[in-house]
Amino acid sequence: MFLGVDGGGTKTAYALIEAGGRIRARHVGPSVSHLAEGFARATELLIDGIGTTLAQAACTPGDVTFAFVGLPAYGEDSATTATMDAMPASLLDVSRYRCGNDTICSWAGSLACEDGISVIAGTGSIAYGEYAGRKARAGGWGELIGDEGSAYWIAREGLNLFSRMSDGRTTRGPLYELVRARFGIAIDLDLCARIYGESGSVRSVFAQLAVLVHEAAQAGDAQALAIFDRAAKELVECVAAVRRSLAVPVGDVVPVSHSGGVFNGAMFSRDAFRSALESVNQGFEYRAPVYTPDVGAALYAAQLAAQPLDESAKQTLRQQCTA
Incomplete structure (x- = not known):
């Protein structure tokens, strides 16, 4: 057992x-x-x-x-x-x-449990791999230093995009009204009180706001969708770093997979990850978990x-x- x-x-x-x-x-x-x-x-x-x-x-x-x-x-x-x-x-x-x-x-x-590299993209993010008895990791530095591509990172990037939409620094897309509705605000700056207040700043609670970016991307918000593309590239950078640390011989194909809420139920997250993985052209093979x-x-x-x-x-x- x-x-x-x-x-x-x-x-x-x-x-x-x-x-x-x-x-x-x-x-x-x-x-x-x-x-x-x-x-x-x-x-x-x-x-x-x-x-x-x-x-x-x-x-x-x-x-x-x-x-x-x-x-x-x-x-x-x-x-x-x-x-x-x-x-x-x-x-x-x-x-x-x-x-x-x-x-x-x-x-x-x-x-x-086979040789290869896997990425977690949940509240935080990290990549870990094993190859020929060697072990290595990359990422996982926490939300204040890194955790690029995680739900927390996506939520932060999404709320930053909302602020830019509110200020007129970029065109307003579906994300703008989704955030206003989620927090029940009529004055955009009231978002600060919601986020910096007692519960909004809790790491796990804040990370759950990534769903707003997901919903905006589903609604056709190109700028929200671009956040997932950037997240995928950040995660693939961690994968490439793990491969280098594992000293995988040139030419060997390394299986790569994933887990975590960022990938769950979000086809475009998985598609973006696979596309970013293929673009580095370093001998990786995507595998579904x-x-x-x-x-x-x-x-x-x-x-x-x-x-x-x-x-x-x-x-x-x-x-x-x-x-």
């Missing part, structure tokens, strides 16, 4: 699978980010999420052969690594789990336990995920 935990900036997904590929339980709970919740609360939420998942399958912690817990911001502050490693310890045997950055879950799920990150985390747990699922088990797992 293998447990996978995919912690994100907005939510946390859990998956428990058997060696034969059968999914025993899945659960979605709140974010377990210590940056947003503090360590005490984040640990409490993580333990509750794992416990709920095990209860669904009528299992105990002792039934878990191995677990991988992907956590937001893991490895981005050496002073907190030991504390993060201990977060599941009150429930799981410390010799039977490993913590790591949540981007590993994206790679493991989208590429089924095989599994979700929570299932990927469980697959990675099996790999860490030196008990990787065989092809038959993976096929069983794919059938369930598709259903």
Whole structure:
């Protein structure tokens, strides 16, 4: 039995699978980010999420052969690594789990733990890849420094575009009225109070405003659509950087996939990403995600336990995920 935990900036997904590929339980709970919740609360939420998942399958912690817990911001502050490693310890045997950055879950799920590079574009953004035993990442610097191509970045670019439309620095498109309606404002500058107020500045809440840019693009706003094109190029730059760090030989084709809310339900986001990937002409092959990150985390747990699922088990797992 293998447990996978995919912690994100907005939510946390859990998956428990058997060696034969059968999914025993899945659960979605709140974010377990210590940056947003503090360590005490984040640990409490993580333990509750794992416990709920095990209860669904009528299992105990002792039934878990191995677990991988992907956590937001893991490895981005050496002073907190030991504390993060201990977060599941009150429930799981410390010799039977490993913590790591949540981007590993994206790679493991989208590429089924095979060599290649995967991009997460959710609340934040980051690229991670493995090749011939080597590992590398790019991006993931947080919204104040980077996170280009993320939902937060798209929301920020979209509201910047609204300000330019309001001032007359650019032509007003569908985004203009969508923002006014979303915030219920008649005076454009009132947007500042909504954004810089108590809730608007919360990272996860702000990132959700990316949906306005998505809706504007769907309504034919060319300037909003261009934001997604720029986002795709930024993400592909991270992919190219990971390839260089992995020292992939010239001529080798590297599979590339993705996960995260920016790609979910937005065909033009995926199309822009594929187009940007093809334009760099560096030997990349786009692949649609095989599994979700929570299932990927469980697959990675099996790999860490030196008990990787065989092809038959993976096929069983794919059938369930598709259903």
